[in-house]
Amino acid sequence: MAKLNIVKEGDPILRKKSRRIDVIDERIKQLADDMLETLHDANGAGLAAVQVGKLRRMVIVEVEDKKPYILINPEIIKREGRQNEAEGCLSIPGKWGITDRPMTVTVRATGLDGKEFTVTGTGLAARAFCHELDHLDGILYTDNVIRMLDPDEVEE
Numbered sequence: 001m002a003k004l005n006i007v008k009e010g011d012p013i014l015r016k017k018s019r020r021i022d023v024i025d026e027r028i029k030q031l032a033d034d035m036l037e038t039l040h041d042a043n044g045a046g047l048a049a050v051q052v053g054k055l056r057r058m059v060i061v062e063v064e065d066k067k068p069y070i071l072i073n074p075e076i077i078k079r080e081g082r083q084n085e086a087e088g089c090l091s092i093p094g095k096w097g098i099t100d101r102p103m104t105v106t107v108r109a110t111g112l113d114g115k116e117f118t119v120t121g122t123g124l125a126a127r128a129f130c131h132e133l134d135h136l137d138g139i140l141y142t143d144n145v146i147r148m149l150d151p152d153e154v155e156e
């Protein structure tokens with residue numbers, strides 16, 4: 001495994017659309033490994049491949065000490081409810097904003113084993129799924145933020 005450099009806001013790659021993954025080969029598995037190490041090192045809840053400079057449709061979401069979800073070609077197939085909570089991004093360090101997201105989302109994706117699965121997340125997990133999937137289409141949370149938080153409003 002290797003820790004990768006996280007691309008920061010302002011880099012034009014973050015605005016590009018990521019390409020579908022048709023073959024899960026050793027390079028994709030290596031990328032997943034490296035993304036996981038990078039995510040752990042950064043203490044984040046999620047990471048998209050584009051954030052380490054690879055325009056492929058793969059994200060990792062890991063919240064609440066559960067095992068990480070590695071999602072290839074993910075799609076949201078169901079949204080329910082609504083939440084306005086704080087959100088940050090490893091590509092926009094030190095900033096947080098209140099976003100408008102569904103309370104619960106169900107995502108369909110392919111795993112590293114090539115099998116399709118669905119996963120449902122609520123609260124933080126739902127925010128993380130929406131946030132990471134947006135990255136695959138070049139969207140940052142700051143595009144649709146309700147308001148950015150002042151530094152003294154942020155508790156970590």
Ligand code: NI
Nearest residue numbers: 088089090091
């Ligand atoms: Ni992000």
